[in-house]
């Protein structure tokens with residue numbers, strides 16, 4: 001997939017309205033706080049990406065609504081994406097017709113690599129769960145529905161465990177939770193089988209050492225219902241559901257050691273980068289065409305070997321956009337200052 005044209009209005013500090021893009025790698029260069037991250041975030045959202053926090057925060061201070069527009073070339077032909085967001089919510093159109101996030105997932109979109117990704121390694125289990133969940137929703141519309149059905153059932157069951165309702169209703173919620181939860185576990189297992197070799201390969205290219213990925217599950221799909229029934233007393237005491245995908249974690253082992261506890265910052269950055277590149281490769285295989293690779297602050301915490309490997313990967317893609325305070329050698333450059341860009 002290749003982004004050909006991008007337009008924006010009132011997105012954070014961005015002032016220029018239009019950017020025309022060629023294929024291959026491109027560097028966006030500027031001093032701190034000039035809008036490099038904002039531009040990448042805008043491109044990511046324009047191509048269907050999902051971000052944390054309210055979209056209304058992305059509207060320029062003092063304005064009511066922001067608009068993003070992207071025209072891309074895909075194997076299915078030219079596609080035009082339009083987004084409007086503000087206090088009234090988000091409106092998405094694909095080729096002028098209203099569309100849902102679910103429909104956006106039919107395109108390769110973009111993968112966004114950021115310094116904050118180290119939280120995938122050094123942060124808590126919820127960071128890694130969220131990453132797996134977001135990735136799975138890009139492959140499977142069913143996963144998206146399962147996840148929201150599971151979360152709804154979990155809230156209801158937890159309310160009963162906290163004494164807000166009649167316990168007689170618990171059996172029905174156990175059944176629902178076990179049905180949705182088991183399928184979620186199966187889909188996560190399938191994801192991991194495909195993801196692990198890709199992450200290992202990516203890590204080998206970036207740094208010495210061996211990376212392993214595994215799920216840390218609180219319950220198996222087969223034993224789910226029984227676990228809910230047999231641990232009821234403990235769950236009543238704690239007022240929460242203690243088993244299921246909402247409690248699981250993605251185990252990251254570097255040379256056999258738990259990375260969240262033992263990895264250095266540089267190693268954590270390399271592991272996080274390997275996870276993102278694995279995500280990119282997996283989406284590429286799934287769609288049969290590469291997502292646009294967006295790399296924010298490409299020099300951040302990467303040593304020379306890692307930078308070279310990342311640059312080599314980016315240069316071989318149909319399109320990659322990298323930001324930094326200094327231009328990487330040999331790449332076409334767009335300069336950005338005070339939200340205004342120029343080539």
Ligand SMILES: Nc1ncnc2c1ncn2[C@@H]1O[C@H](COP(=O)(O)OP(=O)(O)OP(=O)(O)O)[C@@H](O)[C@H]1O
Pocket residue numbers: 011012013030031032033034035036037038039057058059060061297325
């Ligand atoms: N909703 C908004 N409206 C207007 N300006 C905003 C909004 N949100 C963020 N900004 C401003 O955008 C500016 C640029 O931020 P951005 O993160 O893109 O910088 P950057 O070029 O990536 O810098 P760095 O190199 O420091 O990471 C910041 O000064 C920030 O205050």
